[in-house]
Amino acid sequence: MMSVETVGVLGLVCLFVMLAMRFSVALSMIIVGFFGTLLATQQKMLALGLPAERAASQGWKTALSNLSGETFEAASNYNLLVIPLFILMGNLAGVSGMSNGLFRAAYAFLGHLRGGLASATIAGCAGFAALSGSSLAAAVTMGRVALPEMRRFRYDDGLATGAVAAGGTLGFLIPPSGGMIIYAILTEQSIGQLFMAGIIPGILLSLLFIGVISLQVWRRPGLGPAGARSDLAEKRRALIGAAPITTVIGLTIAGMYTGFFTPVEASAFGAVLTFAIALAERKLSWRKMHLVALQTMSATSTIFLILIGAFVFIPFMSLTEIPTRMVEFLTALPIGSLGILAVVILVYIFLGTFLEGIAMLVLTLPVVMPIAAALGWDLVWFGIVVVIVLEMGMISPPVGINVFIVKSIAPDVPMLRIFAGIWPFWFAMILMLVLLIVFPQIALFLPQTMF
Amino acid sequence: MARTATSRPPAAETAPGPGFFDRWLVRIALATGGTVLTVMTLLCVVNVLIMRKLLAAPIVGAEDALILLLVTFVALSIPFGARTGAHIEIEVVSEMLPRRIALGQQLVARLAGGAFLALMAWQLAEAGSQAARFGEVTQQLELSYEPFYYLLALCFGLFAAIQIADAWRMMRTGAADMLSLEEE
Amino acid sequence: EQLTIASFLPGPHHLHTRMLGWFGEELEKQSGGELSIQLFPGGQLGAGPVQQYKRALEGVADMTLGVSAYTPTVFPKTMLAILPGSSNTAVESTGRLWDAYEAHLADEYDEVKLIALMTVAGNVISSTRDLSTLDAFAGAKLVPYAAMTQPILESLGAVPVQMPITDVYTGLSTGTIDAAYTSYSNITPPWNFWDVTPYFVENVPVQFAVLFLVMNKERYQSLSDEQRALIDSLSGRVLSMKGAESFDLADTLSKQQMADNPDKMKNSQVVRITDDERARVIARSQDGLQAIFAAYRAKGIADAEAVYQALNP
Ligand code: NA
Numbered sequence: 001m002m003s004v005e006t007v008g009v010l011g012l013v014c015l016f017v018m019l020a021m022r023f024s025v026a027l028s029m030i031i032v033g034f035f036g037t038l039l040a041t042q043q044k045m046l047a048l049g050l051p052a053e054r055a056a057s058q059g060w061k062t063a064l065s066n067l068s069g070e071t072f073e074a075a076s077n078y079n080l081l082v083i084p085l086f087i088l089m090g091n092l093a094g095v096s097g098m099s100n101g102l103f104r105a106a107y108a109f110l111g112h113l114r115g116g117l118a119s120a121t122i123a124g125c126a127g128f129a130a131l132s133g134s135s136l137a138a139a140v141t142m143g144r145v146a147l148p149e150m151r152r153f154r155y156d157d158g159l160a161t162g163a164v165a166a167g168g169t170l171g172f173l174i175p176p177s178g179g180m181i182i183y184a185i186l187t188e189q190s191i192g193q194l195f196m197a198g199i200i201p202g203i204l205l206s207l208l209f210i211g212v213i214s215l216q217v218w219r220r221p222g223l224g225p226a227g228a229r230s231d232l233a234e235k236r237r238a239l240i241g242a243a244p245i246t247t248v249i250g251l252t253i254a255g256m257y258t259g260f261f262t263p264v265e266a267s268a269f270g271a272v273l274t275f276a277i278a279l280a281e282r283k284l285s286w287r288k289m290h291l292v293a294l295q296t297m298s299a300t301s302t303i304f305l306i307l308i309g310a311f312v313f314i315p316f317m318s319l320t321e322i323p324t325r326m327v328e329f330l331t332a333l334p335i336g337s338l339g340i341l342a343v344v345i346l347v348y349i350f351l352g353t354f355l356e357g358i359a360m361l362v363l364t365l366p367v368v369m370p371i372a373a374a375l376g377w378d379l380v381w382f383g384i385v386v387v388i389v390l391e392m393g394m395i396s397p398p399v400g401i402n403v404f405i406v407k408s409i410a411p412d413v414p415m416l417r418i419f420a421g422i423w424p425f426w427f428a429m430i431l432m433l434v435l436l437i438v439f440p441q442i443a444l445f446l447p448q449t450m451f
Numbered sequence: 452m453a454r455t456a457t458s459r460p461p462a463a464e465t466a467p468g469p470g471f472f473d474r475w476l477v478r479i480a481l482a483t484g485g486t487v488l489t490v491m492t493l494l495c496v497v498n499v500l501i502m503r504k505l506l507a508a509p510i511v512g513a514e515d516a517l518i519l520l521l522v523t524f525v526a527l528s529i530p531f532g533a534r535t536g537a538h539i540e541i542e543v544v545s546e547m548l549p550r551r552i553a554l555g556q557q558l559v560a561r562l563a564g565g566a567f568l569a570l571m572a573w574q575l576a577e578a579g580s581q582a583a584r585f586g587e588v589t590q591q592l593e594l595s596y597e598p599f600y601y602l603l604a605l606c607f608g609l610f611a612a613i614q615i616a617d618a619w620r621m622m623r624t625g626a627a628d629m630l631s632l633e634e635e
Numbered sequence: 636e637q638l639t640i641a642s643f644l645p646g647p648h649h650l651h652t653r654m655l656g657w658f659g660e661e662l663e664k665q666s667g668g669e670l671s672i673q674l675f676p677g678g679q680l681g682a683g684p685v686q687q688y689k690r691a692l693e694g695v696a697d698m699t700l701g702v703s704a705y706t707p708t709v710f711p712k713t714m715l716a717i718l719p720g721s722s723n724t725a726v727e728s729t730g731r732l733w734d735a736y737e738a739h740l741a742d743e744y745d746e747v748k749l750i751a752l753m754t755v756a757g758n759v760i761s762s763t764r765d766l767s768t769l770d771a772f773a774g775a776k777l778v779p780y781a782a783m784t785q786p787i788l789e790s791l792g793a794v795p796v797q798m799p800i801t802d803v804y805t806g807l808s809t810g811t812i813d814a815a816y817t818s819y820s821n822i823t824p825p826w827n828f829w830d831v832t833p834y835f836v837e838n839v840p841v842q843f844a845v846l847f848l849v850m851n852k853e854r855y856q857s858l859s860d861e862q863r864a865l866i867d868s869l870s871g872r873v874l875s876m877k878g879a880e881s882f883d884l885a886d887t888l889s890k891q892q893m894a895d896n897p898d899k900m901k902n903s904q905v906v907r908i909t910d911d912e913r914a915r916v917i918a919r920s921q922d923g924l925q926a927i928f929a930a931y932r933a934k935g936i937a938d939a940e941a942v943y944q945a946l947n948p
């Protein structure tokens with residue numbers, strides 16, 4: 001007979017082995033969750049003195065019931081409607097080229113400054129982030145527009161690729177955000193409140209990124225030469241070009257802030273409006289619409305399968321009582337709440353070097369959540385902290401998904417060079433974290449004043 | 452959101468076009484998933500903006516319908532995502548291994564994954580047959596979840612088949628080509 | 636032995652601390668430490684309230700706490716306790732539920748061991764307009780406490796709107812809805828309806844929600860005779876009344892908070908339906924009630940009206 005804790009540790013070891021063997025993250029969680037539940041239930045029954053046969057049959061019954069039940073529960077959650085709908089909105093904006101307008105507008109106003117193209121890239125990313133829940137999509141779409149432009153003006157490759165990779169991560173922090181939706185569902189927080197909490201930190205982090213760029217070109221002007229100055233007519237044209245997309249952003253965010261829309265309603269409204277604008281501007285072909293539908297299915301499948309994984313895995317973790325033990329262990333350490341927060345953040349930064357953001361979120365939350373709750377951290381604020389740390393992981397070596405995306409757009413830039421261009425942005429994120437910890441209101445002000 | 456699973460840069464984009472099976476998968480995905488996505492989006496907007504906010508006459512059971520549409524869309528998406536490489540994998544370790552061993556590892560992952568997914572499909576069907584006994588219906592119109600369990604079962608079965616087919620392809624060609632959803 | 640309880644409610648919910656706290660303590664004390672409970676709150680053993688009944692049947696947990704309305708086809712007769720009638724508090728309604736249990740409801744729980752069955756009361760309407768007369772209901776977009784009472788709202792001339800309680804606060808503040816059935820505990824923190832609601836309407840015909848705590852039957856059978864007898868003595872009406880009292884206490888505490896915080900209530904006004912108006916509302920509701928009974932008959936439940944009468948003597 002084993003203790004449930006032993007079963008839990010065994011399960012975690014199996015999980016890591018399977019991940020290393022390239023089982024998909026979701027499937028690893030489902031499989032370990034299933035067999036773990038089976039074993040933990042069985043051991044629990046044996047401990048009660050039940051005959052082995054009955055213990056085993058109850059183990060199977062529980063595990064099988066969870067396998068189908070949790071799958072259905074994840075797929076039939078009304079609040080999760082926001083996932084396909086926001087993905088649809090972002091894909092429509094991306095495929096129809098509406099995002100170019102954002103970059104051109106930022107370019108018109110910043111392009112003539114030293115490093116201005118890189119700053120315009122950040123601004124464009126921030127704007128696109130408000131339409132798309134994914135940091136990948138933001139990096140790809142803005143990268144395709146901004147990178148060729150920066151190379152034309154002989155920007156340093158490191159600065160150029162770094163700006164795109166880092167700017168892309170804003171997709172996760174500025175609402176809508178796939179990561180926040182998953183966090184909200186797994187921690188039973190309000191999706192709308194988390195979205196609102198991400199707005200000010202998102203804008204601040206964009207400004208920090210721009211500050212980091214300015215600092216670099218101030219010290220070494222050769223990194224980012226000034227581009228052409230746009231005249232008034234060009235500026236006006238650029239502004240008009242960006243108007244439709246900013247309208248969509250403004251309406252959906254204001255709608256959620258004032259409470260006119262729930263997140264689900266905002267996502268449907270945003271998707272339909274984006275579609276209507278793209279259609280009116282004749283930027284959608286039949287082929288592009290097909291592509292949008294298929295991309296939406298593919299991304300929906302990513303998120304939902306991993307959510308199913310988390311839903312099957314969480315009951316197993318609860319049964320093993322490992323989260324409870326972790327809380328007991330950490331809260332007994334003489335380092336205080338801030339010390340524990342530091343430990344949690346360091347662990348996340350470490351995991352982020354090689355794990356993918358959403359995967360990391362679902363893998364860690366079952367253990368980290370009880371800790372946050374036990375220490376009385378505001379779960380909305382903590383969500384924003386977690387999202388920023390996940391973003392750091394997206395651009396940190398060896399596995400930085402945004403870096404790979406940038407590499408695929410600029411294949412001739414060596415990987416090392418991209419990572420070298422990244423670290424200033426990475427420190428901007430650290431600074432952002434410190435600000436958030438010192439001034440939690442940065443995240444909490446909007447959700448507390450919204451309806 | 453996370454659009455592609457492979458953290459490896461999609462360098463080999465000159466791969467041959469999709470095969471017979473993939474072409475049909477795309478067609479079916481478009482016809483079914485595209486339709487469901489459209490209906491779902493429109494119903495959500497119409498119910499909220501027009502019926503509820505403007506006319507103060509919400510459609511009875513709209514939430515029920517949206518939930519069932521969501522289940523359908525998710526079910527259809529999952530096997531499709533299996534072909535586009537949508538399911539996140541962690542490649543750090545396998546990239547450090549010799550090619551043959553890494554390939555063998557992936558082969559094991561696909562075969563074992565396929566086998567487990569088949570079990571999952573069976574259990575979803577089993578749960579469907581029990582749905583009535585457990586009172587699993589939508590809350591307003593009391594529509595049974597049973598057929599939607601069967602649909603999930605079917606789609607997970609397809610997912611299992613795709614994993615096995617991927618393993619087969621890997622054994623023959625030494626690589627697992629995914630369906631690319633890039634523009635052009 | 637430890638009995639696991641799966642609950643979808645958040646960890647510190649008063650049902651956990653008061654009702655289940657009492658249950659666990661008594662079990663442990665009276666069994667000499669042989670029996671105890673282990674609570675898994677917040678959906679730890681499985682997400683959401685919908686599958687709670689199933690989880691008890693399949694033994695995912697030894698006991699599960701759930702809401703009848705999430706599996707309406709399993710508990711149609713129990714759900715008749717949701718309808719407004721002669722009860723005004725959770726304690727009254729729960730008592731009547733148990734008075735009628737043996738004769739009318741027991742067969743709905745054949746597959747499980749019923750541990751507790753209790754109601755929570757939706758006894759105050761949070762509203763952006765004064766709903767203290769029957770006529771004021773006409774055209775009001777009103778969120779019922781339970782979806783099954785929609786025909787009653789329709790018979791009053793109101794427009795029933797379905798909305799999760801989590802969206803009601805927003806709905807009221809933005810005018811998406813005009814009013815919602817709530818309990819007093821929604822007015823004060825953590826819900827804070829007092830921040831956005833101009834009117835709280837009292838003395839309304841009360842709507843209820845029914846909660847159940849059920850145990851896996853095989854697990855129950857696996858216990859010794861003494862242990863079963865102990866569970867029997869601590870469960871049923873006794874434990875259910877603890878739950879109902881806990882809900883009523885939450886209301887009382889909230890009323891106290893409303894009285895103690897006049898600054899919080901400065902934008903809100905408590906209005907009361909007079910007994911005469913209330914009688915008119917109830918009279919007008921009869922069409923809706925009959926429509927509900929007719930729907931029951933169509934589903935093959937002929938004695939719905941009789942059960943309702945038994946629940947509202
Ligand atoms: Na975003």
Ligand code: NA
Binds near residue numbers: 392399
């Ligand atoms: Na990383």
